[in-house]
Amino acid sequence: MKAVEIKDGIFWVGAVDWAVRDFHGYVTPRGTTYNNYLIMDEEITLIDTVKYDFADLAIKNISGVVDPSRIKNVVINHIENDHATSLDRIMALAPNATIYISEKGKKGIERFFDTSNWTMKTVKSGDTLTIGKRTLEFLETPMLHWPDSMFTYCREDKVLFTQDAFGQHIASATRFDDEFEKSDSAAELEDSVIDYYANILMPFGQMIKNKIAEVQSKGLAAEIIAPDHGIIWRQNPQKVLDMYQDMANGKARLAVAIIYDTMWQSTEKMSVPIAEGIRAEGLDCRVIKLRATPMSVAIKEFWKCRGTLIGSPTLNNILYPSVAEFLTHVRGLRPKNRLTGAFGSYGWGGGAVKEAYEECKRMGLQTVEPGIQIPYRPSPDDEAACFEFGRSFARQVIEYHAGF
Numbered sequence: 001m002k003a004v005e006i007k008d009g010i011f012w013v014g015a016v017d018w019a020v021r022d023f024h025g026y027v028t029p030r031g032t033t034y035n036n037y038l039i040m041d042e043e044i045t046l047i048d049t050v051k052y053d054f055a056d057l058a059i060k061n062i063s064g065v066v067d068p069s070r071i072k073n074v075v076i077n078h079i080e081n082d083h084a085t086s087l088d089r090i091m092a093l094a095p096n097a098t099i100y101i102s103e104k105g106k107k108g109i110e111r112f113f114d115t116s117n118w119t120m121k122t123v124k125s126g127d128t129l130t131i132g133k134r135t136l137e138f139l140e141t142p143m144l145h146w147p148d149s150m151f152t153y154c155r156e157d158k159v160l161f162t163q164d165a166f167g168q169h170i171a172s173a174t175r176f177d178d179e180f181e182k183s184d185s186a187a188e189l190e191d192s193v194i195d196y197y198a199n200i201l202m203p204f205g206q207m208i209k210n211k212i213a214e215v216q217s218k219g220l221a222a223e224i225i226a227p228d229h230g231i232i233w234r235q236n237p238q239k240v241l242d243m244y245q246d247m248a249n250g251k252a253r254l255a256v257a258i259i260y261d262t263m264w265q266s267t268e269k270m271s272v273p274i275a276e277g278i279r280a281e282g283l284d285c286r287v288i289k290l291r292a293t294p295m296s297v298a299i300k301e302f303w304k305c306r307g308t309l310i311g312s313p314t315l316n317n318i319l320y321p322s323v324a325e326f327l328t329h330v331r332g333l334r335p336k337n338r339l340t341g342a343f344g345s346y347g348w349g350g351g352a353v354k355e356a357y358e359e360c361k362r363m364g365l366q367t368v369e370p371g372i373q374i375p376y377r378p379s380p381d382d383e384a385a386c387f388e389f390g391r392s393f394a395r396q397v398i399e400y401h402a403g404f
């Protein structure tokens with residue numbers, strides 16, 4: 001994709017990665033993009049770089065607008081490998097450029113490159129850089145989602161460059177929200193925003209709320225939100241701000257996810273009447289077998305639903321490994337405002353359901369107890385009990401949801 005002007009004199013000069021399917025363990029069925037931006041002013045300024053193996057593409061895009069040796073400033077909003085690892089290639093072309101970066105970003109970038117010949121200036125919230133007609137203002141956003149992270153705001157054009165925040169893993173020939181909604185759909189864009197938030201930003205809800213408030217209180221009104229992945233928000237930047245605000249407030253669907261695994265299908269057999277019980281109370285229900293589903297999809301579905309039932313057989317007294325992996329992954333994401341329960345089949349002593357509850361409580365999630373455990377194969381009576389368990393859980397999810 002060639003450079004695309006996103007506002008007079010401001011160009012997207014990134015790269016589309018159509019092929020990536022595993023992004024540090026996160027499944028990206030639609031690939032992704034590494035966005036960076038070139039501002040053509042008296043001092044030509046590059047905002048972020050791209051993942052190292054896309055450096056040639058990005059440099060080609062920059063060269064389509066200007067000779068890269070003329071870049072005067074490089075702003076690094078985030079040092080993660082997919083955004084800053086072609087910085088050496090840019091600095092080789094523009095060795096006299098000055099890098100603007102947060103203090104923590106500087107310390108981090110020194111772990112990636114020999115920076116001894118580079119000019120680096122650290123910036124903090126409120127610092128500004130005048131590049132000609134335009135002034136850039138920096139806003140540190142620590143832990144959104146790394147300690148070094150910051151936003152850069154172009155005052156005159158009202159463009160907010162937000163690195164990973166408000167991004168999505170979508171490779172597309174379209175660059176903007178309005179274009180993508182026409183070529184694909186608004187629903188797909190929304191789902192990608194939720195997917196990204198659930199898998200990357202879930203732990204940082206309170207910080208997100210604080211930062212959105214800070215952006216508003218500082219009057220950094222954004223006509224364009226330009227993230228480092230996926231689609232750029234120009235038609236309706238408020239939409240993604242509202243979505244983030246809602247998710248940070250714990251918004252969820254009044255629905256239940258059944259997330260399970262099974263060795264010999266008994267736990268799976270239990271999931272059927274449980275799902276029917278949930279439906280009998282009028283709730284939507286998603287059933288997800290872990291080894292048949294990418295982890296990031298299971299996490300997204302967990303996050304979307306107000307209630308989740310964890311299903312696991314007992315293996316050697318404990319949780320089935322894929323279920324344990326899922327719960328460990330979710331624990332790191334520090335979920336809030338979700339109701340949980342557990343079920344499973346066992347042979348003799350059991351143990352998986354007890355462990356599932358322990359894990360949910362360890363995360364501080366509210367639980368519905370007891371769960372339901374069936375020795376070996378569920379009988380028709382057991383299936384009836386599973387149906388009632390599903391109904392009862394759904395009723396409690398409805399009650400719990402009313403508190404939001």
Ligand SMILES: Cc1cc2nc3c(=O)[nH]c(=O)nc-3n(C[C@H](O)[C@H](O)[C@H](O)COP(=O)(O)O)c2cc1C
Pocket residue numbers: 261262263264265266267268312313314315316317318345346347348349350351375376377
């Ligand atoms: C290798 C192996 C280890 C097992 N370990 C235990 C155990 O420690 N405690 C127990 O109660 N059941 C144990 N079981 C029995 C299973 O939990 C039981 O077969 C259960 O019905 C399997 O549920 P599933 O069909 O959903 O996989 C074990 C089964 C296998 C295959």
